[in-house]
Amino acid sequence: MNGINPLKLLQIKGAWEQFQARHPKFSAFLNAASGLSLEEGTIIDVTITSPDGRQIGTNLKLTAEDIQLLQELKDLKK
Numbered sequence: 001m002n003g004i005n006p007l008k009l010l011q012i013k014g015a016w017e018q019f020q021a022r023h024p025k026f027s028a029f030l031n032a033a034s035g036l037s038l039e040e041g042t043i044i045d046v047t048i049t050s051p052d053g054r055q056i057g058t059n060l061k062l063t064a065e066d067i068q069l070l071q072e073l074k075d076l077k078k
Helices: 006-022 024-034 064-076
Strands: 043-049 055-061
Touching (some): 006 024
């Protein structure tokens, strides 16, 4: 597996910061969600609505492996 490209990481970081500035409520939601005690069996439900009103949605029930991955991603932020 190739190493992480530091330049690409900086580009993504900058893009994420701009996204957060444009959508502060979403960032606040993610911060609140990360503070929850996610446990096996937690359901995450996502719905996307297009400008013309069409919707698509899905949900997933977290497994122990999912929670481990989310924790590892959260640790990357530190």
